[in-house]
Amino acid sequence: MTTLEPEAGHHPRVPAAGHHRDVNGGWLRPAVFGAMDGLVSNVALMTGVVGGAVSNSTVVITGLAGLAAGACSMAAGEYTSVASQRELVQAEIEVERLELRRNPQGELAELAQLYASRGVDPDLAREVARQLSADPDRTLEVHAREELGVDPNDLPSPWVAAGSSFVCFAVGALLPLLPYLLGATSLLPALLLSMAGLFLCGAVVARVTARTWWYSGLRQLVLGGAAAGVTYLLGALIGGQVG
Numbered sequence: 001m002t003t004l005e006p007e008a009g010h011h012p013r014v015p016a017a018g019h020h021r022d023v024n025g026g027w028l029r030p031a032v033f034g035a036m037d038g039l040v041s042n043v044a045l046m047t048g049v050v051g052g053a054v055s056n057s058t059v060v061i062t063g064l065a066g067l068a069a070g071a072c073s074m075a076a077g078e079y080t081s082v083a084s085q086r087e088l089v090q091a092e093i094e095v096e097r098l099e100l101r102r103n104p105q106g107e108l109a110e111l112a113q114l115y116a117s118r119g120v121d122p123d124l125a126r127e128v129a130r131q132l133s134a135d136p137d138r139t140l141e142v143h144a145r146e147e148l149g150v151d152p153n154d155l156p157s158p159w160v161a162a163g164s165s166f167v168c169f170a171v172g173a174l175l176p177l178l179p180y181l182l183g184a185t186s187l188l189p190a191l192l193l194s195m196a197g198l199f200l201c202g203a204v205v206a207r208v209t210a211r212t213w214w215y216s217g218l219r220q221l222v223l224g225g226a227a228a229g230v231t232y233l234l235g236a237l238i239g240g241q242v243g
Ligand SMILES: [Zn+2]
Pocket: 096, 099, 107, 110, 111, 143, 147
């Protein structure tokens, strides 16, 4: 998976006073990175076999297989990752639930201590903790939020994560295939379309980071182009040996 480092030295474009951009990037970030993964991996795969001088139908079959294999692998990986994270969090929430049942006073003191450690006056911290612990259902939620940093009623779904990474990867992987499916007989239209797609993905990612759109677009273009170049060379080298 591609990671996104926070970019220092640029002023973030904050939409309105008192509002923040979604620092996780919301759905846009995983969607664009998923599509970019599909695009880079499939254009590199197809360029590789073209380097090995194979027929157009082989290029298309390779591209379709690459799309299917990549989308399934991304979905399976995402499912496992989100499901295991979710199970870990649920186990910790269960620990907290038991602890709240067994030792409510100790948990109340722990919560008050937490607010006091953040700078709230000790008496006020005890009062805040007491009021937040009035409703047993809400108490668990408060403890989960404060101690685990999660909302127990809003844990990410592994199926949604798997489904969306499958679709995003497939969309990206389809791009270099499109010209062939529409009748192109050389790699050039697929390359041009893929480069345009890479630039677009990079530019869209710039909306999440604080980088300018053209810098982010060019960076993606160069990285994707390098991946395709490497596989083309490998394809040409190996194709010359086995062909
Ligand atoms: Zn607790």
